[in-house]
């Protein structure tokens with residue numbers, strides 16, 4: 001990850017919407033990505049898994065830039081799950097240190113490119129140094145309006161739903177909410193994503209046909225695209241090709 005400030009490019013002025021062949025009127029407003037395959041990428045090259053995560057961080061930077069340029073309003077990236085805490089201590093530590101480095105090196109680019117930074121997940125479980133960098137990045141970007149970038153960190157869909165259920169139950173117990181007033185909107189308001197639309201498009205890299213506890217509630221009607229490409233090999237060209245595929249789909253929402 002480069003931290004040289006001269007590398008910080010202002011992207012907004014260089015966008016050419018006609019270049020990529022996408023229909024701007026039919027872009028998903030929210031794209032969510034399960035970034036998988038860093039370990040296998042490294043393994044294939046006989047490298048340490050951590051090298052795969054390092055290369056994966058470069059892909060994150062590229063995808064953030066690309067989505068901003070294309071005009072996506074919300075980008076949510078699954079970076080660390082509640083289950084990932086069960087990985088070897090050394091790998092968890094390397095991921096946390098990489099995350100901290102990323103937050104520091106990308107902060108200025110987010111500021112310059114009008115990107116608002118957000119985290120979904122159990123922030124309080126992250127190392128204090130990471131929490132501090134998250135707070136700094138959130139503060140530095142909080143008035144930005146170009147794109148909302150959310151990293152899912154120590155995120156689990158079930159834990160998120162349990163948190164929501166507890167909050168709603170407490171409102172009922174305290175007489176602030178009646179049982180009959182609970183609707184899907186009530187639940188949605190208590191999720192980490194309360195200020196976002198649901199993702200219209202969910203991408204998973206590295207071929208696994210599963211959700212792995214990501215955004216369980218929010219992806220009820222998301223279009224799913226699984227690519228065999230390993231995350232470190234994922235490219236801007238493939239992202240655009242997936243967006244084109246999405247634009248060709250017939251979203252019926254149960255209707256005929």
Ligand code: IPE
Nearest residue numbers: 035036037038039040041079
């Ligand atoms: C995704 O890559 C990154 C995280 C889950 C942190 P993996 O580390 O899961 O890579 P594979 O699935 O082992 O190849």
Ligand code: IPE
Nearest residue numbers: 034035036078079080081212
């Ligand atoms: C999902 O990948 C979590 C993230 C991408 C952060 P995993 O590699 O942890 O998922 P499984 O174990 O293949 O389901």
Ligand code: MG
Nearest residue numbers: 036037038039
């Ligand atoms: Mg994996």
